[in-house]
Amino acid sequence: GQNIDQPTEMTATEGAIVQINCTYQTSGFNGLFWYQQHAGEAPTFLSYNVLDGLEEKGRFSSFLSRSKGYSYLLLKELQMKDSASYLCAVRDRDDYKLSFGAGTTVTVRA
Amino acid sequence: ETGVTQTPRHLVMGMTNKKSLKCEQHLGHNAMYWYKQSAKKPLELMFVYSLEERVENNSVPSRFSPECPNSSHLFLHLHTLQPEDSALYLCASSQDLGIDTEAFFGQGTRLTVV
Numbered sequence: 402g403q404n405i406d407q408p409t410e411m412t413a414t415e416g417a418i419v420q421i422n423c424t425y426q427t428s429g430f431n432g433l434f435w436y437q438q439h440a441g442e443a444p445t446f447l448s449y450n451v452l453d454g455l456e457e458k459g460r461f462s463s464f465l466s467r468s469k470g471y472s473y474l475l476l477k478e479l480q481m482k483d484s485a486s487y488l489c490a491v492r493d494r495d496d497y498k499l500s501f502g503a504g505t506t507v508t509v510r511a
Numbered sequence: 512e513t514g515v516t517q518t519p520r521h522l523v524m525g526m527t528n529k530k531s532l533k534c535e536q537h538l539g540h541n542a543m544y545w546y547k548q549s550a551k552k553p554l555e556l557m558f559v560y561s562l563e564e565r566v567e568n569n570s571v572p573s574r575f576s577p578e579c580p581n582s583s584h585l586f587l588h589l590h591t592l593q594p595e596d597s598a599l600y601l602c603a604s605s606q607d608l609g610i611d612t613e614a615f616f617g618q619g620t621r622l623t624v625v
Contacts (some may be wrong), residue, residue: 444616449611488554496516498567
């Protein structure tokens, strides 16, 4: 099984940087996903990490350390539209199932 | 347009009612999923279908009954639900069950059981 922890809420100012941490304790590991979910909308895919290191996609970056069971999502140059819930999800080693964290609600203030 | 469409968006039903949730994907994917999202809790995987065959049933109560008539459509039939079943029900699809395959989600059906 998987145990995935991420902070419940974070608040930041427009233009700033926010880092959302995710730690996991798993019986296996086959990759970590980050999703963004705006209120009342579908979760949308942001990133996938399976090897250690940093993956950068524009203003968003995701980092993975498999030895530490740790990932973070970095949001730079925050915009009001970045206010959303960010979901960390881990795929087990031996199957295709995704286990999700409870999500981190990020509020961006002017 | 997310590629995965769910109807209805909102549903209020009594505990003795029978209703169905519908999901349709326009992405040509082979795998479809039902998730339950309750407030402040992680998404819970309920059912997985691959090529129209159920490959996962995560100890879900029998009052939830899935149906996958073809690779583009997925239903969740509901009957004699309990108030604690009130939640957002999300459908998702993926190309296949590969480990690096991302899931595409629908916008969900907000279900309230009264």
